Amino acid sequence: MSTAGEATAAATSDGATSDGADPDRDGRHQDAGDDLAVATRDLTKRFPGGQVAVDGVGLLVPRGAVYGFLGPNGSGKTTTIRMLLGLIHPTRGEVSLLGMAMPRESAGVLARVGSLVEGPAFHPQLSGRANLGRLDAADRTADPATARTRIDAALDQVGLLGAARKRYRAYSLGMKQRLAIAASLLQPRDLIVLDEPTNGLDPQGTREVRALIRGIADDGVTVLVSSHLLAEVEQICSHVGVMRTGSLVFQGTIGRLRARGAARVRVRTSAVPQAQTVLASLGVCDLEAGPQEVSGQLGEREPEHICRELVLAGVPVAGLEMVRPSLEDLFVELTGEGFDVER
Amino acid sequence: MSNGETPGAPLPLADPPGTGGSAPAAAGRGPQAAAGGPATNGTVGERGRGLVAGNSPRRPAAARSWLRLLASELGLIFRRWRNLALLAVLAILPIVLGIALRVTAPQGGGGPESSFLDQLAGNGVFLAFIALTIMLTLVLPLAVAVVSGDSIAGEAGSGTLRYLLTVPAGRTRLLSVKYTALVIWSLTASLVVSVVSLITGVVLFPVGPVTLLSGTTVSLAQGLLRLLFVTLFIAAAMSALAAIGLALSTFTEHPIGAIAAVLVLAVASEVADNVPQFAPIQPYLPTHWWLSFDALLRSPVATGDLARSFVSFGVYALIFLSIAWARLTTADVTS
Numbered sequence: 001m002s003t004a005g006e007a008t009a010a011a012t013s014d015g016a017t018s019d020g021a022d023p024d025r026d027g028r029h030q031d032a033g034d035d036l037a038v039a040t041r042d043l044t045k046r047f048p049g050g051q052v053a054v055d056g057v058g059l060l061v062p063r064g065a066v067y068g069f070l071g072p073n074g075s076g077k078t079t080t081i082r083m084l085l086g087l088i089h090p091t092r093g094e095v096s097l098l099g100m101a102m103p104r105e106s107a108g109v110l111a112r113v114g115s116l117v118e119g120p121a122f123h124p125q126l127s128g129r130a131n132l133g134r135l136d137a138a139d140r141t142a143d144p145a146t147a148r149t150r151i152d153a154a155l156d157q158v159g160l161l162g163a164a165r166k167r168y169r170a171y172s173l174g175m176k177q178r179l180a181i182a183a184s185l186l187q188p189r190d191l192i193v194l195d196e197p198t199n200g201l202d203p204q205g206t207r208e209v210r211a212l213i214r215g216i217a218d219d220g221v222t223v224l225v226s227s228h229l230l231a232e233v234e235q236i237c238s239h240v241g242v243m244r245t246g247s248l249v250f251q252g253t254i255g256r257l258r259a260r261g262a263a264r265v266r267v268r269t270s271a272v273p274q275a276q277t278v279l280a281s282l283g284v285c286d287l288e289a290g291p292q293e294v295s296g297q298l299g300e301r302e303p304e305h306i307c308r309e310l311v312l313a314g315v316p317v318a319g320l321e322m323v324r325p326s327l328e329d330l331f332v333e334l335t336g337e338g339f340d341v342e343r
Numbered sequence: 344m345s346n347g348e349t350p351g352a353p354l355p356l357a358d359p360p361g362t363g364g365s366a367p368a369a370a371g372r373g374p375q376a377a378a379g380g381p382a383t384n385g386t387v388g389e390r391g392r393g394l395v396a397g398n399s400p401r402r403p404a405a406a407r408s409w410l411r412l413l414a415s416e417l418g419l420i421f422r423r424w425r426n427l428a429l430l431a432v433l434a435i436l437p438i439v440l441g442i443a444l445r446v447t448a449p450q451g452g453g454g455p456e457s458s459f460l461d462q463l464a465g466n467g468v469f470l471a472f473i474a475l476t477i478m479l480t481l482v483l484p485l486a487v488a489v490v491s492g493d494s495i496a497g498e499a500g501s502g503t504l505r506y507l508l509t510v511p512a513g514r515t516r517l518l519s520v521k522y523t524a525l526v527i528w529s530l531t532a533s534l535v536v537s538v539v540s541l542i543t544g545v546v547l548f549p550v551g552p553v554t555l556l557s558g559t560t561v562s563l564a565q566g567l568l569r570l571l572f573v574t575l576f577i578a579a580a581m582s583a584l585a586a587i588g589l590a591l592s593t594f595t596e597h598p599i600g601a602i603a604a605v606l607v608l609a610v611a612s613e614v615a616d617n618v619p620q621f622a623p624i625q626p627y628l629p630t631h632w633w634l635s636f637d638a639l640l641r642s643p644v645a646t647g648d649l650a651r652s653f654v655s656f657g658v659y660a661l662i663f664l665s666i667a668w669a670r671l672t673t674a675d676v677t678s
């Protein structure tokens with residue numbers, strides 16, 4: 001099932017969501033291009049081994065969004081991000097970044113995109129500052145006169161200024177990760193793509209990175225951040241895309257993801273069979289009886305109404321509550337229960 | 344060719360600093376960002392415009408930014424301990440050789456460099472030719488193989504290649520910078536050998552007018568000029584080898600593999616060059632013309648051999664740079 005239409009709706013605010021509609025075929029994808037920082041169509045990657053790591057993905061990241069790109073290990077997040085940035089060539093499909101076609105216009109668009117892909121990678125024999133200098137030297141749009149200031153500002157932003165002269169070899173995992181984030185901040189950007197930016201960070205570091213992402217987003221920069229940590233995504237993201245074995249199984253605002261979770265009503269009572277009868281007569285389905293409690297799908301019914309009917313029918317109600325599945329439950333529902341990597 | 348760079352440029356070297364992907368890139372960014380208006384979020388659009396307004400007047404010229412990347416590349420090569428050790432070896436071996444030859448006063452005899460050896464006792468300048476000849480069989484190719492094989496493979500293996508490409512450094516542009524740096528490295532390595540051996544020769548042996556292989560005698564200044572040309576000739580030979588190394592380097596993430604492949608190739612070619620059965624193909628071997636620098640030590644200069652040598656170097660460089668370019672601009676960077 002594709003819910004890719006949702007992000008388009010959010011971006012164009014035309015309100016017309018069409019669950020399951022293919023945004024590629026109805027042409028809205030093209031119209032919405034200007035409002036999308038990232039748009040892909042039918043993005044597919046088959047590796048030489050024959051494995052289809054990414055299969056027909058249609059990412060739609062509205063400008064200004066903080067987009068959480070979720071999925072279990074091996075679901076194809078990094079592969080998708082590599083294709084967005086022109087590091088690997090899609091087997092099929094198209095990518096547009098900031099309204100420009102990738103990889104055809106990569107020279108023009110990538111300078112406006114900061115990125116961290118699959119962990120930090122730098123020259124171990126160089127200091128943190130020298131490593132950023134190396135990347136800045138590679139950027140044909142960078143002004144060498146301001147290099148030192150920009151490098152130090154980026155280091156300062158990630159709290160690494162104190163360790164700027166230390167060799168990268170001697171950095172801790174978290175310091176390395178921070179340096180990679182600093183590299184994405186060397187220039188003013190319109191889009192920042194971060195692949196698991198908090199990997200290996202301590203709780204302080206994780207919080208700081210979250211604050212950093214919020215700060216970046218407040219400046220109007222679009223952020224695409226991949227993660228398998230739900231808590232992280234929940235706190236900072238306005239939009240979510242969920243991958244499973246190479247396919248995008250959900251895409252939309254975080255509110256929509258929450259709304260997917262069907263609320264259940266749970267009644268605590270000593271008269272379980274009686275309560276079951278009343279609930280069934282109210283049309284509550286999927287009933288589950290436990291010791292001293294009954295639960296079922298709330299659907300469109302008001303909990304107050306159910307409570308009144310129970311009491312009127314003489315069921316002793318010790319407690320009644322509405323339960324929404326946590327984001328984690330939703331995530332597990334979308335991506336499967338199994339611990340094993342699915343392929 | 345989907346990387347969007349100079350699809351028409353057949354070769355990295357046909358993409359000098361000023362041209363290539365940079366010009367369309369510069370043109371591409373302005374209008375795009377200036378048209379950033381339609382964004383729903385006003386601040387985003389304004390920010391886009393502000394960004395470009397602030398940036399474009401100070402955008403460095405393409406040539407200047409290319410040189411900046413070259414400087415960074417040279418910094419990486421020449422500050423690396425391993426490479427400095429290689430240069431040290433290139434400097435020490437001629438000194439050892441000079442001392443050894445001084446102690447065991449040369450008698451002449453067999454070997455390809457016998458004519459140089461015969462003259463050494465009378466003229467220290469010949470130590471440079473002897474040292475270059477000896478180093479050319481293994482140590483100079485080794486120095487070139489190590490740095491060229493590491494060139495792309497090292498960055499791919501450590502993952503820094505993906506960050507360079509997303510900067511974006513530009514695949515063609517990066518390759519042109521990498522190869523230029525390798526040419527400079529080849530030149531440096533050759534110069535170290537000839538300068539150190541010249542100084543050693545001057546210190547240990549008498550110096551005077553130089554008798555060429557053809558029997559004519561030229562002034563010392565003439566002789567030194569010819570040594571400079573010989574050094575440049577060898578640098579050209581090593582640059583062709585570096586192109587092979589660079590090409591092999593684009594096929595792997597393991598620098599050791601590329602380095603070993605270059606060395607095996609060079610040694611195999613040198614061996615084949617000395618086996619009479621291979622005579623028909625010998626002129627086409629990559630190492631066949633390396634020792635033809637003696638063409639420069641004749642009067643008049645043996646221009647035929649010289650031309651054939653440079654054609655060989657040029658063709659090898661061209662072929663392997665094309666391979667490197669074709670590979671790097673289409674390769675998936677998955678490391």
Ligand SMILES: Nc1ncnc2c1ncn2[C@@H]1O[C@H](COP(=O)(O)OP(=O)(O)OP(=O)(O)O)[C@@H](O)[C@H]1O
Nearest residue numbers: 047053071072073074075076077078079080343677
């Ligand atoms: N170079 C490659 N060659 C072959 N298969 C690959 C390659 N890179 C990735 N894959 C496969 O593609 C699938 C998706 O990998 P990817 O790295 O995109 O996952 P991911 O979502 O980023 O996972 P994680 O959360 O662990 O980072 C995996 O099954 C992986 O084995």
Ligand SMILES: [Mg+2]
Nearest residue numbers: 077078118195
């Ligand atoms: Mg990943």
